[in-house]
Amino acid sequence: MNLTTITAGAWTGFLGKGLAPRELEATAYAASDLTAKEIARLMGITPKSVSKRLDDARFKLGARTVRGLVMEAFKSGLIAAVSCAAPADPDPQQDRDQDHQGVFLA
Template sequence: MNADTITANGLVGFLGRGAAPRELECLMAVASGQTSKEAARCLGISAGSIDKRLLALTTKLGVTRRAALVAEAFKRGLISPAVIAICAVLVGHSISAADDEFTRVRRGGERKVAETRIHRRAECALAVA
């Protein structure tokens, strides 16, 4: 990630889109399912501070509930799942590496052998279970 992002709790938060850094951290904690107390413990601040930061964000985004706050943050691109960012990096990498193992075109026989191995392993796993 770069200097304009914060990564925590499986989410990526984007700075410069209307939320202060601490507000963004609180939002990402709540978006990941933490309560105010849990988020406060992780961030080293009081639960009241979490609630105040979230209240400031609800005012900025024009919503009234936490669920609506999280939904609006996703909609406006303030936060996104980290998996999406990782996938974007991987896609960019695969495009730039044309001779990469993962982008190599296989002949039909290689694919059939690989499928046969997968089926055999699955059958063995089922027989053992």
């Protein structure tokens, strides 16, 4: 089975871009501002193992902090926010105008 993404909380991580699957999963959970203890509970590992995964990911991306790791992962396309809602229509009036093209009201 070939997985190309990992969803962790409100974030999707993309495999094959430099981080190991568990590093990517921990990074995605960290993007949700969870503590190592909370991440450990979700991943079924110890908080110490979470810290190790995040440290390894920080080293690979050249980040000094977990916040920096999340920012680098986001900027480099390793993680993206999961979108649950359809994008809002930027100009609903434009749609109404197009619906009534050629119809003139007196």
